[in-house]
Amino acid sequence: FDPSVCLFFFLTAIRSKITQSFAPHHLEVHNESYMHAVPTGSETHFKVVVISEMFAGKSLIQRHRLLNELLKEELAGPVHALSIVAKTPEQWEENPSVGKSPACMGGSKDDPEMSKKLAGPETGT
Template sequence: MHANSYVAPTMEEKPVESSIRSKLLQALHPVHLEVHNESSLHAVPKGSETHFKVVIASQRFAGMPLLQRHRLVNEILQAELAGPVHAISIQAKTPQQWEENPNVSRSPACLGGSKHDPHMGQAGRPCF
């Protein structure tokens, strides 16, 4: 895969999701980027932007250990992580790694939060 495989945003995209996508595109020039709002899988109010998964392939990650890649993404998104974003899952690969294995791992089930709160999300999968 030599062409960029940027996943276009949906019409329902929200401001935090847009900010995450924009900052990562600008800072890392990825050949592949997916930003998934997974808030609906957690016990948060409907329409929340608190839990995200980022799948990104960038040449900037070449030669970096996985922990350093995650730190770089966290640094780029520090304003979001200090504010509305409670949790972020990051899958950071080089373009070569993405080409060899474009699989995206499934996010783990959420185990925290208050599953009995009627104002929160799915009762069986609470998290904050």
């Protein structure tokens, strides 16, 4: 199977696995690859917002470990980065805000300014 022929292959897989394993009250899966130095259409950088009862009584690091373990196949493949917001429904009700992800080096390789950055400093002769 070639995932490159299926648009949003990893986004769909991530959403499906989290839904099946965590029965979330709220779930957001964002492909943030466009914010990074990767080709257009890439699925390398994701942000997930998972609100689930299954996080009750677990520390933040335990929640992240659960999600990383669930998505280990994706993380061992082309998924390079996973940003996680994992809260209980009570925590989400109290504070539903999610911080913005920082831009990475100014955009994607398709951005002319990014191409200049990736090329490095010009050297004069």
